[in-house]
Amino acid sequence: MQLFYTPDIEEAKVYALNEAESRHCVKVLRLQEGAFVQLVDGKGGFYTARIAKADPKHCALEITAVERDFGKRPYRLHIAIAPTKNTDRFEWFLEKATEAGIDEITPLICGRSERRVLRTDRLFKRITSAVKQSLRAYHPVLNEPIDFADFMKGLPAVPEGGKPEVLRCIAHCGHGPKHSLKETAQPGRDVLALIGPEGDFTPEEVAEALRCGFIPLGLGETRLRTETAGLAVCFELSFLNR
Amino acid sequence: MQLFYTPDIEEAKVYALNEAESRHCVKVLRLQEGAFVQLVDGKGGFYTARIAKADPKHCALEITAVERDFGKRPYRLHIAIAPTKNTDRFEWFLEKATEAGIDEITPLICGRSERRVLRTDRLFKRITSAVKQSLRAYHPVLNEPIDFADFMKGLPAVPEGGKPEVLRCIAHCGHGPKHSLKETAQPGRDVLALIGPEGDFTPEEVAEALRCGFIPLGLGETRLRTETAGLAVCFELSFLNR
Incomplete structure (x- = not known):
């Protein structure tokens, strides 16, 4: 499954990929409404999302699952x-x-x-x-x-x-x-x-x-x-x- | 000290670098008679040698010390x-x-x-x-x-x-x-x-x-x-x- 790095995602239920990622998702990968993607926020959040609107400029996603502290290591x-x-x-x-x-x-x-x-x-x-x-x-x-x-x-x-x-x-x-x-x-x-x-x-x-x-x-x-x-x-x- | 890879060195007391290495040693590094270099044979032999003749085609070396099993690891x-x-x-x-x-x-x-x-x-x-x-x-x-x-x-x-x-x-x-x-x-x-x-x-x-x-x-x-x-x-x- 395709993974996107979305540091600004926060707690929202819906999220729109930025223009570059939207283009990549819709135009390059040709993903369509209903397809699932994965998002990471860089701070331990691992999201699963469904494409709600495959707009090549503002691809809208609906978050379906969140895992916190994903792959957290016991040391820094x-x-x-x-x-x-x-x-x-x-x-x-x-x-x-x-x-x-x-x-x-x-x-x-x-x-x-x-x-x-x-x-x-x-x-x-x-x-x-x-x-x-x-x-x-x-x-x-x-x-x-x-x-x-x-x-x-x-x-x-x-x-x-x-x-x-x-x-x-x-x-x-x-x-x-x-x-x-x-x-x-x-x-x-x-x-x-x-x-x-x-x-x-x-x-x-x-x-x-x-x-x-x-x-x-x-x-x-x-x-x-x-x-x-x-x-x-x-x-x-x-x-x-x- | 400059190190050369000389897989054919064997037990000799004297050794001549091949043409490419001789050129590198004498022309590029400008090492002269009396200078010391190091040689490894790739099979654990670590040699120290003195330049006996700084010939840019056949640089002659005199081996002054050999160490066997140099840096041998306890596993393969x-x-x-x-x-x-x-x-x-x-x-x-x-x-x-x-x-x-x-x-x-x-x-x-x-x-x-x-x-x-x-x-x-x-x-x-x-x-x-x-x-x-x-x-x-x-x-x-x-x-x-x-x-x-x-x-x-x-x-x-x-x-x-x-x-x-x-x-x-x-x-x-x-x-x-x-x-x-x-x-x-x-x-x-x-x-x-x-x-x-x-x-x-x-x-x-x-x-x-x-x-x-x-x-x-x-x-x-x-x-x-x-x-x-x-x-x-x-x-x-x-x-x-x-």
Whole structure:
């Protein structure tokens, strides 16, 4: 069944697709009155709807069923990741992370970042298309790019001698002990992971992260590309929470 | 340090790069006599070598150190996977699986496969480049495409009432119980996983696989694309064996 992403749907009994989606539904897919479609609101709502009027500009739908918290995961994953030099690799990461399971993505501009500007509108579309493809009712949040230092400043303070509520970890290639998510993450606990650029985080960035309660994260024996490391976190956490 | 893939290196004390690699080493990278490079043979050998003669056609190297079984994993993973319609997605799978950890890949031509022909020479190059990028001493084997039925016929018979030595699992989207690798795989045990095409395996293919001792594999709650499902198996197994 055809799935539409309709973030503005809310509690209505009837809903009209916007012009682009109406055209797609009626002209491209040639769906007619009485046909059923599925809608997701990106916030966990999964709707089934019947086409009440197959108007190619304002296709009217009648909601027949709603499921809340559809496919809700028992944890929340936020990855702050340096955009890759090659945007294709970053877009690929967004698509695959959406499939594997992620809630929030922040493009992190680091000292060694070669790419500092991103077209987030285009990236958002890539995420939406993965949401539809993988039948997800939750749409990951994509933040605007932010400098490493500003990102760290914006984090909630950690209580003295305590642990941050969300597990904070940083994947870097420098020396020193690393910990697998197997040792540090618990099922149900939220995670914030930092992934560095092609040239890695600077030693100052790593030190700053450790001061802010981040744990150095190991993702296996081999050197992973930025986008692969980000995806590894998504898959490992999903596996751990299963 | 620059890494070269030299599958023919064997036990020699001296070794000459082939013409293309010599040109790359001497002309492109401008490495000179006395500089050190790294070589992998794709079978677990990791070599350090000194440039003895920076000849742009036959760059002569003197091996100064060899490490065997470099980065050897405690398990062997073979994935037989239907090539995706869009070759980029399949190439991407090969690259990422190499980074995440895989030993053998068989392109599997299924009843619903839309793509039945592949340029394995080109795909092999993509794997080699990922081997170098991720500093791996093992080069995954890429087999020629094979029909589903022929692949099943070629498998070793399972002893009556027994279990196959290698864990066999099939990821499909049909109904029925599925088992996570968490329940079925044990650290150290080799795995053979089947991943179907965009339209999934046919019910007959699934039934044939079950007859041959394959276990239906679950990879989480959401619908994954072919290439994402293949990669999920690589990451989950790597995580399980850590």
